[in-house]
Amino acid sequence: MRRIALISTGGTIEKTYDALRGVLENTVSVLDVMLGSLELRGVAIDRVRLMNKDSLEMSAEDHTRIAETVGNVSQARDGVVVVHGTDRLAVSGERCVELLGTPRVPVVFTGAMRPYELRSTDALQNLTEALLAVQLLAPGVYVAMHNTVLAFPGVTKDPALGTFVKRG
Amino acid sequence: MRRIALISTGGTIEKTYDALRGVLENTVSVLDVMLGSLELRGVAIDRVRLMNKDSLEMSAEDHTRIAETVGNVSQARDGVVVVHGTDRLAVSGERCVELLGTPRVPVVFTGAMRPYELRSTDALQNLTEALLAVQLLAPGVYVAMHNTVLAFPGVTKDPALGTFVKRG
């Protein structure tokens, strides 16, 4: 059985709705609910709750801390998945490459443009893709989202398309 | 076949998510999608798209316009349902009683604490209740929501409970 570490850092994918205040925000993690709705055979997932932030509010220290955590948990695992806000996901991905070079196992970032809490969401698709890609890819740092896998370095978010692309 | 007028004014129930900006807002009406997901037999629904506002942004003129529209459409219908933001729903309800007294047909306001776009929402429940209550009640002005029907005047939103109560 493969052991996968799943690091949660927040982002749109995990936002929930506060009905009394009428806003979407990062307060509780819905990753466990998402995982509970998937059929995951032959894999053991270790949850690492690192932070729960809109990535627009991440500092340089946050990105470094994410990369260091990736390096630490990768030692005893077969792969690492990181759930992250898309706005600064690429910053954390590049920081992983700077700090870790080629990690000893595949590291796959993912996120979503529409929260899991929405009736129509890309959250489950992207999480499904990350959890499969981490088993099929060679060691390296990647983003998996919208049926596309891209390798760092050189990945950026296209804000108009709402997805990731390779920098030209 | 009964003819029901369905007046939409906006509110949380109709908010949709802008994925690029990351906010819930009143831009398009999702009432037709909601209606399409219900089985409505023996009733003809006339949609009246009056406005699409967060009710916190409604002016005194807006409340009066809603009450006047209720009065107008009630002339040739068997009932009127009004979809409205909950924050100022009671203001429009009281305005209806001031302007119309007891209308010639039942008038039922409804709304939601959680948008229809959310996976977990009270929007369909409340719309279902309003569309049934308008067929069973005597002429008057009401709010139907959360399995409760209350008659105006004297109704207020309890912001802590997130529902409507009779003023003590």
Next chain:
Amino acid sequence: MRRIALISTGGTIEKTYDALRGVLENTVSVLDVMLGSLELRGVAIDRVRLMNKDSLEMSAEDHTRIAETVGNVSQARDGVVVVHGTDRLAVSGERCVELLGTPRVPVVFTGAMRPYELRSTDALQNLTEALLAVQLLAPGVYVAMHNTVLAFPGVTKDPALGTFVKRG
């Protein structure tokens, strides 16, 4: 606070899917899951788990037992809702009228054409309607479904339409 008895007898509305055998069947009750997804204020619901049958398999004794149970639980409640398979729902409704005449509180039958377990279902709509109608109607025996309330006796299922109509 109003006290409502909710009698479950099975039917399509409660069918669940056995993935290994590939069939929809009445084995466990999903009514509590449905109730958990609704916002029910000001009402206390007492669950009465009477049977869990496809109504095509109900005997004359089953229909009588349902009517007798309705009579018993109506003594200490403000209303009774009965969840029932649609194929023989009208038999139980007529049996209630035969045994109870006009009961002391409203008795509302409901069911569904598509199980709650389906992505697209009329189960929540019909349950919502029954739980509201039982608070608004005069004492009597009714079916509430598809935005329509009909009073027994004289109600029948139209198998081609998949809904209930008054017998001509």
Next chain:
Amino acid sequence: MRRIALISTGGTIEKTYDALRGVLENTVSVLDVMLGSLELRGVAIDRVRLMNKDSLEMSAEDHTRIAETVGNVSQARDGVVVVHGTDRLAVSGERCVELLGTPRVPVVFTGAMRPYELRSTDALQNLTEALLAVQLLAPGVYVAMHNTVLAFPGVTKDPALGTFVKRG
């Protein structure tokens, strides 16, 4: 842009509910609805509607026809996904290996234990996995389902687990 052929053959994943007869059956394809709910960037999908059968009803000719179609469509594509009933999926997979050896592109079978039409289903997860795996794997014949990818020959369905395993 990668070109993927998506061959549909039926199976539980595509079953829809006939409300009047109360049964789940293979009559219309819901694959297009599933595809419409996913965000698929950088891939062009060619739909090949081959048959719509419960795989328990497939004949030896059906399995051969599926394998031959896989061989044909793989000529001008970067990958092939086959949606198939799980009961006989392994028969079609083995037939592909017999007829095609190692095909020139990856061929990924998938299916579901619970139809897409159910509120709780593995259909979208499995389709998402197949559409990603076909882009990451080396040429060969595989099944992707429940977060696991297995290579033919030597794959079998474990009927008690409701998933696929390598034959020991």
